Amino acid sequence: MTLTEKLLARAAGKAEVRAGENVWVKADVLMTHDVCGPGTIGVFQREFGAQAKVWDKDRVVIIPDHYIFTADSKSNRNVDILREFVRQQGITYFYDVIDDPNGMWRFDLAQGALKRQYGSQYAGVCHTALPQKGHTRPGEVLFGTDSHTCMAGAFNEFATGIGNTDAGFVMGTGRLLLKVPETMLFRLEGKLQPGVMAKDIILHIIGEIGFDGATYRALQFEGSGIATLSVDDRMTVANMAIEAGGKNGIFPFDARTAEYVEARTRLNGTRQSYEPVELDPDQKVVYELTVDLARLEPTVACHPDPGQRKLAKELGDVQLDRAYIGSCTGGKTSDFVEFARWLRGRRVSIDTFGVPATPEIVHELQTTRWGGERLWDLLVAAGVQMTENAGCAACLGGPVDTFGRMNAPLKCISATNRNFPGRMGHKDSQVFLASPATVAASALAGRIVDPREYLPS
């Protein structure tokens, strides 16, 4: 069986399942956030009754992160709906924006967009927060009301995005009927060259198979190159499985996975036991591709979809209005570190916005020093508008007062994961997806460039 088949067989209580079979699987964790949580709760209460209890109060994880730092009253209300539900249900893991369990969340526009406005429990972008807070474990099944839930496949688990109705069903029963997907196999061999990042791997792959090339399928990553990829790198790759239409992305388990998961579950006091799934020599896949990591070059997905692959060096005549680094895909500490390497001692020539995915990343950037200078200050000195208000921000546009949102038909290079028309705001704006290194170099040049032309000194 493939890794995905093994995971689903286990969750279905069967010795074996095959692609194409429909099986009832047990959920280990259900995650929801402020955009889909209120609707999921609405479905749950409508169908199971106002007094019904969730199937397991330790396994429903609620992470407000999307429309938080906005004065839009409905968005603020949606965070309050989550808090009320958590109180009524006694849900254990709720990463509230504010500390007062009886309070109401109201964003204060007057304080500006840059200064921190959240309390001590807030966790930031759900997909980055889940592993940081110890909710991803090898061998498990994770459902989330968000398409990039597939990011947790980096930890050798089955993770996929579902809608509110399915999520309402899981909330009440802890189960879901799934079709076992076919698997496409990607062998990653060798090692990335300087200036080339994990983002380039996945942009390359999506370009190769097309952005509906994995519809209904699992993307399984194998090969000797995986050992060279950090946990953050694997998350970047798994995150964008959905950008090829995939149901999930999945990595094998190794010592790096173990180290990360064990540290995080211990730190946050979440369940520590887990059982990974191992690669099986006898597996049926529907497609195979070997990617020589050493031969990859900085890659860009051009407007208007993630499958419009070009090499950065071919796009030098694309003039830019702005650059953006952030999101679950591109707003991790390692992303900002690479970004900062390019910007150190230089200055961006276009509006550049930086949104760390989580408060923990903000903290790391503010405490890491290079030669006495805080990384955060280095980025600010380079002209990047850095906000402490970690979250989804302009990755998906959001309400009009969202930090970094494109409210005019601009051209933006972005470390995020999606670039359909209107994704980051204005429907006639254009988004080019690239690695943090390519975003940094392009922010310096004001046009799309290959970061290797601007190697850090």
Add this chain to the structure above:
Amino acid sequence: MQSVFRGPVYVVRDNIDTDQIIPAQYLNLVPTIPEEYEKLGAYALCGLPESLYPVRLVGEGQLDTEYPLVVGGRNFGCGSSREHAPIALGSAGVKVVLAESFARIFFRNCVATGELYPCECVGRLCDELRTGEVVSVDLDAGAVTVPRTGQRYAIKPLGDVRAVVDAGGLFNYARQTGMMPR
């Protein structure tokens, strides 16, 4: 159950993603709150660029559409898992989406909510039809006919999911079939 749907079509092209179906700024609306469900309909497909789609699915200031049938190309509904997307279309009064292919989560959400029938057509109806053409979709017969020209196109059978949409979504279906207590 109703098998035949007749009316003018609204035609879009390939890769219509969920941001174009319901732009992210309207995701502050909660679909299970009735007034907000209605409002979602007003915004259905309003993310389509005007330059390509000068005619809107839902007219300015309206909550419902004149087009009960939407025709798309490849990969309709790609992008996010937001259930607001099929709900916005359903709330606007769309009954069937006919597309060459669908993105996975969108397809599943159409079925789970019971908002509309996601039908895969054989071939590219989006190249054959223009917005406003009146057609008749017959789910039982697996065919789309254009009365004006007499043209007939095949659609692929919905299979198991037909009964779920017929029932009005996952929960109703589960109750009707005894998978859940009534």
